[in-house]
Every structure is written in structure tokens, then in C-alpha cells.
Amino acid sequence: MVQSPSMEKIFIGISGIIGAGKTTLATALGRHLGLEVYYEPVEDNEYLEDFYRDIKSHSFAMQVYLLNKRFHQHQMIIWRGRGGVQDRTIYEDTVFAKMLAEAGLMDPRDYKTYLHLFQNMSNFMCKPNVIIYLDVKPDNSIERIARRGRAFEKTISQEYLEDLYRNYENFIEDISKVIPVIRVKWDAFREVEEVAEAIKQEYLNTSFLRQAIKWD
Numbered sequence: 001m002v003q004s005p006s007m008e009k010i011f012i013g014i015s016g017i018i019g020a021g022k023t024t025l026a027t028a029l030g031r032h033l034g035l036e037v038y039y040e041p042v043e044d045n046e047y048l049e050d051f052y053r054d055i056k057s058h059s060f061a062m063q064v065y066l067l068n069k070r071f072h073q074h075q076m077i078i079w080r081g082r083g084g085v086q087d088r089t090i091y092e093d094t095v096f097a098k099m100l101a102e103a104g105l106m107d108p109r110d111y112k113t114y115l116h117l118f119q120n121m122s123n124f125m126c127k128p129n130v131i132i133y134l135d136v137k138p139d140n141s142i143e144r145i146a147r148r149g150r151a152f153e154k155t156i157s158q159e160y161l162e163d164l165y166r167n168y169e170n171f172i173e174d175i176s177k178v179i180p181v182i183r184v185k186w187d188a189f190r191e192v193e194e195v196a197e198a199i200k201q202e203y204l205n206t207s208f209l210r211q212a213i214k215w216d
Helices: 022-033 048-053 055-080 090-102 108-122 138-148 158-175 192-205
Strands: 011-015 084-087 130-135 181-185 212-215
Touching: 011 022, 011 090, 022 084, 022 130, 022 192, 048 055, 055 084, 055 090, 055 108, 090 108, 090 158, 130 158, 138 158, 158 181, 181 192
Parallel strands: 011 084, 011 130, 130 181, 181 212
Antiparallel strands: none
8 A cells, every 4th residue: 555645745736616715725724734825826817807808818818827827836836845735726727728618718729729738737747645626516606706706706607607516526537536536515614624634634544546535
């Protein structure tokens, strides 16, 4: 049996749809485990307002920007050798790009270029030790989005979140074949510290199989 790596140097990815609570859990995990947290680039995202104003015109630039930012974060965690918690993984970017392409909001040629770029980057990436998937239903997600009140998120619809959730379910099924996944039911908020400690113990006590492990 392969030994679990030291929790002091563990690389944890936090995954989930918009409004799932990734940042909250990432912060708690970083505090519990003494790990640096790498947050999703929102405040300094220079494409964000343009993207939400005219998605089709800016979809490719937006996705490449996010891919580049997350690749940099991913590699910093590896190169520094101290572990870390990443608020949304680089692998999830492909979910959003796929949805944009299927909706006709990204040119097929651009989508093909994006996928080739992602695949080339993947050749240089060491995988996270574990991905924590926050399973939040779209109804709860849209309420949380409304509560945090980001202006650019006002256009996000229930229909979009339901489609996103379905795509995430497929993504988690696929990614769990190559990266260990813990699925956390996160519709009803619990004490974040309690969840962080439970995930820590789950990781220490489990030799992960390549399937999603549920923590209810």
C-alpha cells in the first residue's frame, strides 16, 4: 500500500460550482493544516467585467487568462515544495470552456486551441494529492451568489447553474479516476473547522482508491 504523503506538504484542490463555498473551506483548511492558500483570481481579473458584458467576444481571452493564472498557482505549489490549498483547480477550467463552446459562445477553432494548450500544460503538472468536491445543489448555490452580491454575477441564472452542476458531476466522475476525490455534502453549512478536521482524518486514514469518496 502506498503511504500517504505528509500533511505538511499536501496539495489540496477545492472543487465546486459557483457559490459552493470553496473560498471559505480553502481558508479553513489552510488554517488547520498550516498551508498557504491560493485563491481564485477574481478581484484582479482584468477580463471579468468585459466577459460578463459580452461573453462571446471575450470567452477565449477569459479562459486563457484563467488557465494561465491557475497554471502559475499550481506550479508554485509544486515548486515551493510546501504544499498548499488551491481555491478551484486548473482541471475545472475545462468544464467552463466546454460549456461556452457547446452554447456557441466560443468559436470551435478557439476551443480546439484552448484544449491543446491545456493538454500541453498538463504534461508539466504534478497532480494534487486530493481534490475536495463541495457538492452543492443549484438552488442553494444561487442563493449564496445573491447573498455575496457581486455585481458581475447578477446575470447568472438558475438554468446555467443546473447545467454547470450536471457538467461538474461528469467532471468529478472522470477526474476521480486519476486524482483522489472526497465529495462533501455542502448544501447545509456546518462548522467549517469540523469539516476541515474530518477531511484531514479521512485523508490520513484512507488509502484512496480511484473513485469519489463521499463524506455526508
